[in-house]
Amino acid sequence: MKPVKVGLLGLGTVGTGVVRIVEGHQEDLSSQVGSPVVIERIAVKNSGKTRSVAVDQGKLTEDPWDVIRDPEIDVIVEVMGGIDETKSYILEALERGKHIVTANKDLMALHGAEILAKAQEKQCDVFYEASVAGGIPIIRTLIEGFSSDRILKIMGIVNGTTNYILSKMSQEGASYEDVLEEAQKLGYAEADPTSDVKGLDAARKMAILGTLGFRSNIELKDVSVRGISQVTKEDITYAKRLGYEMKLLGIADRQDDHFSISVQPTMVRKGHPIAAVNGVFNAVYVYGEAVGETMFYGAGAGEMPTATSVVADLMAVIKNLRLGVNGLKAIVPYKPKKLKTDEQISYKNFILLHVDDKAGVLAKITQVFAEFGVSLESVVQQPNEHNPEAEIIIVTHQANKASMDKVLQHFEGLDVIRRIKSVYRVEG
DSSP, X not given: OOOEEEEEEOOSHHHHHHHHHHHHTHHHXXXXXXXXXXXXXXXXXXXXXXXXXXXXXXXXXXXXXXXXXXXXXXXXXXXXXXXXXXXXXHHHHHHTTOEEEEOOHHXXXXXXXXXHHHHHHHTOOEEOTHHHHTTOOHHHIIIIITTTSOEEEEEXXXXXXHHHHHHHHHHHXXXXXXXXXXXXXXXXXXXXXXXXXXXXXXXXXXXXXXXXXXXXXXXXXXXXXXXXXXXOHHHHHHHHHTTEEEEEEEEEEEEXXXXXXXXXXXXXXXXXXXXXXXXXXXXXXXXXXXXXXXXXXXXXXXXXXXXHHHHHHHHHHHHHHHHXXXXXXXOOOOBOOOBOOTTTOEEEEEEEEEEXXXXXXXXXXXXXXXXXXXXXXXXXXXXXXXXXXXXXXXXXXSEEHHHHXXXXXXXXXXXXXXXXXXXXXXXX
């Protein structure tokens, strides 16, 4: 059969990995799809740049439109990044009947609904496995593996940079600032780490997972986001004493067809499998109504793990081409979006308070919890030779967010409380 011709937008880290796999595994790939797979044209920023992978210079162009408008190309693989301009390339490619494979989480989180609708209109495939967790096949699993189940909760470590930072802080007792600097030197964190440490990268991924898991159009604005920049080594020390590990978790859960999606530093019980995921690795825990608990673990970034997911999507597109079923597997959200209110969002809380060291303080504090209907699992006063104030650690039972917000607001005006040092969600 005639070769399937692919246009590649971007030849950075992931694009290079895609070329390596397609060129190096040609026999295996051809045996799967029944024809050669050829990278026909590649859009790059600088065609004269020295590269770590051998490519035919005649295939390079600095104009992405040369790739989009090439009538010989069947599939566009987008690994260049960007949002608005890239969106215009993707929509035009779909308009021309070309299938899309992308690793672009930002694009799919912000414009996924529009892109998928256009793909459905043109009966084209749009696959984006690599956009969420690198080499972990979580998107295909949500679409196909859980197609007969009802997903109740998705909980994930979906950002390797923040997991590396929190893991090092836990293992070595180092400060956030010191570990961030080390992560930047090692290349795990960008020179501007804002998207990672503020939780924005993870929020985009959770918007994608929530949309797929709940079949509703979850937008980035629907995700409550809090990053890790305020996490201190003292917070992690207290968490470990109580039997928890600190993780930046994306959490999407469903109750009676109402959803909540958040990204926040979370204390995870050490017995929970996700608590043992360290370094730059990712993990996604999925709870299905029928199947129960499952977890998917692996490399969340990097040239070859991410490229593996991209090429797997490419193979799926070509197989659909052979069967004549392109555009039939897209998950277009069909359920109405019903976000939980603060009264419906419920979880356990860790609170660290600095208070006056005198009699009656604890009674005043517990009275506030009782007033707003929040029950307590444990209350511990920790001695701290470096702090003349008393430190009180409280772990609540499940409490709704509205009630906890009222408790914390009331604490701000309580004269015996010097400061609310830390507040974290507790899981597991």
